[in-house]
Amino acid sequence: MTLHVLTGGAGFIASNLIHRLIDLGETVFVLDDLSRGRPDFWAPFQGRPRFRSAIVDCADLQAFRTALRDAVGDGDIAAVWHLAANSDIPAGIADPRIDLQRTFMTTFNTLVLMREFAIPTLHFASSSAIYGDHGETAIHEDIGPLEPISNYGAMKLASEAQIRAAVEAFLPKANVVRFPNVVGVPATHGVIVDFVDKLQATPHTLDVLGDGTQRKAYLHVEELVDAMLFIAAHAQGRYNVFNVGPPDQGVTVRAIAETVRDRVAPDAEIRYGTGGRGWVGDVPRFRYATDRLAALGWRPRHDSIGAVRRAVDQIAAQERGRG
């Protein structure tokens, strides 16, 4: 038996990836500390023969090691999909130990155990946050300088660096996939969830942090997972780095607010704050160059506003179900 291990396995992105891997006939072993992941995301898979789960903090090396040893049994592990990270960027800025532990030490320990268990392939969920603020420039994978402005971005960059050194020393293969803003369901956080929840609580007004001019590229989670699997199947090098996202200039917070308003509470008044940044550590705009992944053969079907529209419909339905 061959396992695919998913860290951060109770998160938003993992729950989509689990589905696809099982459909492909793979057996998955998912780990999550449930600090932000939701165990109800596992409910659809529980009891299936190709699904196993454990509640484990991957920043705790001994607990992580024991969980892998118990799960692997006489089989082996084909790959680790390392998705575990702190997803609350402002929390990580207030207390840098959060990103140290959840974003970096989970990576560090993943590499230690990949060496111990001789696991050949790592798929790593990196982020546009490693780049910092490049203004209107289209960001290609080899751009410099890399100046992350949040501890989250710093610890994602630290993770990439440690992975690169591991490939030099022992790791046969690593695919680093730099995510843009990702939207879709089951959503746990993010600007669309915030706006939907605010409008469901107070349907007449929507208060937006910042002046609404922040502009970013968005990708739907279904497309992100599709891209990750495509890269896993087709990237040939030992160390591969790909931006994944739409090549457009993204959409503004204003456009997202209006899309949510139109869908959830068409009569609501949108009230903007001031300043181009929502919070310290937020990159106010970015635009991806995605030529490298296009050359490999993958392009998203939706542009940023298309991804946002689809996600708003899905999240509005999800949150209505919860509310």
Added chain:
Amino acid sequence: MTLHVLTGGAGFIASNLIHRLIDLGETVFVLDDLSRGRPDFWAPFQGRPRFRSAIVDCADLQAFRTALRDAVGDGDIAAVWHLAANSDIPAGIADPRIDLQRTFMTTFNTLVLMREFAIPTLHFASSSAIYGDHGETAIHEDIGPLEPISNYGAMKLASEAQIRAAVEAFLPKANVVRFPNVVGVPATHGVIVDFVDKLQATPHTLDVLGDGTQRKAYLHVEELVDAMLFIAAHAQGRYNVFNVGPPDQGVTVRAIAETVRDRVAPDAEIRYGTGGRGWVGDVPRFRYATDRLAALGWRPRHDSIGAVRRAVDQIAAQERGRG
């Protein structure tokens, strides 16, 4: 009373910097865990009113905090010169926890305490190792991609990233100085020390790891410290990054071996190994672009071979004294 704090304060570079800072009228507080630093480097300063020292592991946050609190008293701290790091790169590749603790966690804790103590300025000893292997290309500060091939390089890059995020969140100023290979006295390790020691042990032959074609830029420690002080005095931004080194193509290991042989044991036979790299994680060649620092107004007086020659003379004398 205003202190300058030096971490890694019993190291080769710190011992040169202490001298200069005291000459400039500053009061220094040096910390070192003595894992590789040498307390005898402190001997010339002990008892001087402007010199204080403590044996502390800066990867131990509570010990580091207590040491700073005790030292600062009613005064304050003008700057931290963060030089602490693992300097044994192969050891860090064999056990990544070494660079995690000594190279990265010392930086992480330095930033935590700079926030707590409201210390306004950080001077950080970074490294050409963050760049990875760019072949014959002259490496300027904004080059990409950054692909370190050792855990040392990875944890220096992680440190830079965390510092950049700290500047965004709270730190008023940081100067990141990317060192090349640095030579001089009091030397503790490195290729010149190795060759001198080998020739003093076996004066007829000198065995060189690799084929001797590795080519790197070398800077004398006296010039490095001069550059650090120049940057401290003149760099205006809140986050400044500088390569420091000669702009030349560097010197080969072969040229260093011959310089040492000529100085120490002129009749010795030099025997080379094979391969362009001495060990895993070693970048076989690099060349710095140093236009940014030149534009600020600082240039080294010696080229790489000049720095090596001066260092070989000094190290031969030092090692003879020890032997």
